[in-house]
Amino acid sequence: MADIKGILFDKDGTLVDFNATWLGVADFMAMDAAEGDRWKADRLLAAAGFDFVSKRFKPDSIFASGSNMDVVELWFPRLSEEDQMHAVSRFNEITSVQGSSMAVALPGVLDSLRALHTRSYRMGVATND
Structure with a gap:
């Protein structure tokens, strides 16, 4: 990882x-x-x-x-x-x-994103929007 x-x-x-x-x-x-x-x-x-x-x-x-x-x-x-x-x-x-x-966030998404953020991962979103 x-x-x-x-x-x-x-x-x-x-x-x-x-x-x-x-x-x-x-x-x-x-x-x-x-x-x-x-x-x-x-x-x-x-x-x-x-x-x-x-x-x-x-x-x-x-x-x-x-x-x-x-x-x-x-x-x-x-x-x-x-x-x-x-x-x-x-x-x-x-x-x-x-x-x-x-x-409407899916269950557990906010906690998961917070946990990943504390590990210093760069995060992004790919979307058709």
Whole structure:
């Protein structure tokens, strides 16, 4: 272990609970896109791969493996390129602000990170975000 200088972590599923974190963020995005219409927001979430029965995102959902541009293209297929960029910018803002404020750490993660920090490991996070 003496040769290991640093540890690189994936974020979703390793440090944070993906479903607990991203359901709140995705719901915020869907409600924003649906202009507050709950029924329409739920249809957008379903199209993006949220399973309302299991209350989880499907593994191949846009929220599991896509980008905000993918979400915009799915939810707003008729937008002009300029309007798409505005929508992506809005979703980037939402995911940045809401993602950090709504993040749910997996059990034991904070204690583990503290323990690794005291051993002077350099730590980083690799993420699609």
